[in-house]
Amino acid sequence: MSLWMQRTALFLLTLAAPHLVPNDYWIGVLTRICLYTTLALGLNVVVGFAGLLDLGYVAFYGIGSYIYAFLASPHFALHLSFWVALPLTVAIAAVSGILLGAPTLRLRGDYLAIVTLGFGEIVYLLLINGDRPVNITNGVNGILGIDPPRLGSLTFSRNHEYYYLFLAFLLLALLISTRLAHSRIGWAWQAIREDEVAARVMGINTTKAKLQAFAVGASFAGIGGGLLASWQRSVFPDNFLFYESINILAMVILGGVGNLAGVVVGATLLVALPEIFRGFHRYRMLAYGLMLIVLMIFRPRGLFEGNRVGRREPETSTLEEETLSLVEPGPPVGQ
Amino acid sequence: MDSFAILPQQLVFGIALGTVYSLIALGYTLVYGILFMINFAHGEVFMIGAYLGWGLLTWLLSAQLSSLHPLWVLPLLLLQGMIGAGLVGLSLEFFAYRPLYKRGATRLGPLISAVGASIFLQNLVMLTQGARMKVYMTSLLFPPSWRLQVAGVNISALLIVITLTSTLLMFGLHYLVQHTTLGRAMRAVAEDREMAEIVGVKVWRVIAATFFLGSSLGGAAGVLVGLYYTQIDFFMGYSAGLKAFTAAVLGGIGNIRGAMLGGLVLGIAESLAVTFMNPAYRDVITFAILILTLIFRPTGLLGERLSEWEKL
Numbered sequence A: 001m002s003l004w005m006q007r008t009a010l011f012l013l014t015l016a017a018p019h020l021v022p023n024d025y026w027i028g029v030l031t032r033i034c035l036y037t038t039l040a041l042g043l044n045v046v047v048g049f050a051g052l053l054d055l056g057y058v059a060f061y062g063i064g065s066y067i068y069a070f071l072a073s074p075h076f077a078l079h080l081s082f083w084v085a086l087p088l089t090v091a092i093a094a095v096s097g098i099l100l101g102a103p104t105l106r107l108r109g110d111y112l113a114i115v116t117l118g119f120g121e122i123v124y125l126l127l128i129n130g131d132r133p134v135n136i137t138n139g140v141n142g143i144l145g146i147d148p149p150r151l152g153s154l155t156f157s158r159n160h161e162y163y164y165l166f167l168a169f170l171l172l173a174l175l176i177s178t179r180l181a182h183s184r185i186g187w188a189w190q191a192i193r194e195d196e197v198a199a200r201v202m203g204i205n206t207t208k209a210k211l212q213a214f215a216v217g218a219s220f221a222g223i224g225g226g227l228l229a230s231w232q233r234s235v236f237p238d239n240f241l242f243y244e245s246i247n248i249l250a251m252v253i254l255g256g257v258g259n260l261a262g263v264v265v266g267a268t269l270l271v272a273l274p275e276i277f278r279g280f281h282r283y284r285m286l287a288y289g290l291m292l293i294v295l296m297i298f299r300p301r302g303l304f305e306g307n308r309v310g311r312r313e314p315e316t317s318t319l320e321e322e323t324l325s326l327v328e329p330g331p332p333v334g335q
Numbered sequence B: 001m002d003s004f005a006i007l008p009q010q011l012v013f014g015i016a017l018g019t020v021y022s023l024i025a026l027g028y029t030l031v032y033g034i035l036f037m038i039n040f041a042h043g044e045v046f047m048i049g050a051y052l053g054w055g056l057l058t059w060l061l062s063a064q065l066s067s068l069h070p071l072w073v074l075p076l077l078l079l080q081g082m083i084g085a086g087l088v089g090l091s092l093e094f095f096a097y098r099p100l101y102k103r104g105a106t107r108l109g110p111l112i113s114a115v116g117a118s119i120f121l122q123n124l125v126m127l128t129q130g131a132r133m134k135v136y137m138t139s140l141l142f143p144p145s146w147r148l149q150v151a152g153v154n155i156s157a158l159l160i161v162i163t164l165t166s167t168l169l170m171f172g173l174h175y176l177v178q179h180t181t182l183g184r185a186m187r188a189v190a191e192d193r194e195m196a197e198i199v200g201v202k203v204w205r206v207i208a209a210t211f212f213l214g215s216s217l218g219g220a221a222g223v224l225v226g227l228y229y230t231q232i233d234f235f236m237g238y239s240a241g242l243k244a245f246t247a248a249v250l251g252g253i254g255n256i257r258g259a260m261l262g263g264l265v266l267g268i269a270e271s272l273a274v275t276f277m278n279p280a281y282r283d284v285i286t287f288a289i290l291i292l293t294l295i296f297r298p299t300g301l302l303g304e305r306l307s308e309w310e311k312l
Helices: A003-020 A024-049 A058-071 A082-104 A109-129 A159-181 A184-194 A196-201 A206-232 A242-255 A260-276 A278-298 A318-327 B002-035 B042-062 B070-102 B108-129 B157-179 B181-191 B193-198 B203-229 B236-251 B256-276 B279-296
Strands: B147-150 B153-156
Touching: A003 A024, A003 A159, A024 A159, A024 A184, A024 A206, A024 A242, A024 A260, A058 A082, A058 A109, A058 A206, A058 A242, A082 A109, A082 A206, A082 B279, A109 A242, A109 B108, A109 B236, A109 B279, A159 A184, A159 A206, A159 A260, A184 A196, A184 A206, A196 A206, A242 A260, A242 A278, A242 B108, A260 A278, A278 B070, A278 B108, B002 B042, B002 B070, B002 B153, B002 B157, B002 B181, B002 B203, B002 B236, B002 B256, B042 B070, B042 B108, B042 B203, B042 B236, B070 B108, B070 B157, B070 B203, B108 B236, B147 B157, B153 B157, B157 B181, B157 B203, B157 B256, B181 B193, B181 B203, B193 B203, B203 B236, B236 B256, B236 B279, B256 B279
Parallel strands: none
Antiparallel strands: B147 B153
């Protein structure tokens, strides 16, 4: 079967999916799969393409959700149409990506991780405390009564309608990701990921490229946030806890960092598996933590290692070389 | 003017809390100094220390012993918390981190593994101990009447004990790193692992010992925090860990003296924030300090690396 036939078959399958699952609950699960895949694709741009470990991705997701909620709910008595509010949300999310990304540009990998984590926490704290002294976010009570999207005479209300909406945005995100991976900027990101100094020597403006990665990643999160708000019809600070960042990161890593098909599979698995094992949900996070450890030991590059876009040889850091040299006995002294 | 009236009192709290942050921060700094990794699960080690202390204290109380004098109960709690937490740290190193380094880890790998370990330990404690918070019967050990009154500031016996204990432990660690064979081996591994291996240092044994030491300090901090706040839950390690990490970064990660200073500065900054600002934003202050430090002085107040300690 040729690649195109496979893709067409897969596409038809995703179109038919809501009719293949037993009930409405599972259509909801499919919708969540689309949502999380879109988010994971966005994080993949930052972590996978550009190699910037972002542990606070949920900040942009939260910002997106709340901006959409501000623009289309009784909270500020603004009722913009979905098709106006979502682009605005995405633009604001992208700007927030640049603003939060800018201070982190000089930082090394693990420091970057912690600073982004800090940003994620600050955004959460601002959301939850943002009802005093001026009520902006409505604090723990969240924002309710968000407008549903409308398309022509159709007002979205049922899960399968949302599923097709979310699927459309997922395909858009997938298309953008694929195009980016093989574009000039995509190559620049991969060059930075492999060796930042060498990339700069080659004439890549690393500052600009990194900011672009943050902006693209954040705008995907903005899409996801807007979609969540319009589907849930309400947003709460607790939708945007730190573990959501880790969840999305795990989706990116599970499939294989930087690998688009891997990201889709990773997100699908990590949304679907907890649903399938719902009876054991008490042990879900326990198994999740264990899975991350085991995965890092046995498949540190994800389930689909080797297919990573733009990858030629295994990644080695100086630390890694140091550690490797520890394991192998050095040359005998005095010979 | 109200704020200024309670300032001295808040500063006393801040200093006591700061020494505890320092104690936890040392765990991050020791591991980072030697392995260049952020042991994200260190906060959970601290939390387990607090649970161990709670378990022993509750058992002692239920055993109806005639007199529970802090003079013997506190060292017992600390010792048990330290050994238990140290063992947790050892197993973390052995099961979650060492296999990664032996297989040639990427920079991302150990951090993700540490996040996984942190989630795992939290849920393990939640599933075995329940999600509800546990209560330390501190008042039976340190009656509230035991306190000093200095210039209008209340200093409880517990606060003095916490500050003294943390300071003692920190000086103990300092002595260990500076004046013992193990300490010298630790510094050697931090300075140049390959060279240390060549001259006969058992590198992985030293790394394991470092994890044990750092984790046991975290466990002691867990017991002290449990006694101070009297309420503990399975999630307490997350924010405490982040704060201690901030303290470590603030002082210069990998630098022992830096961790001590960073903890104190953070404790005092927080007490000032609580005094003069909306207490809800206390944690925002912590993260703001962390981010500003990393942006403007990424090597911290006293500079990075364990080994430079020797040169200072």
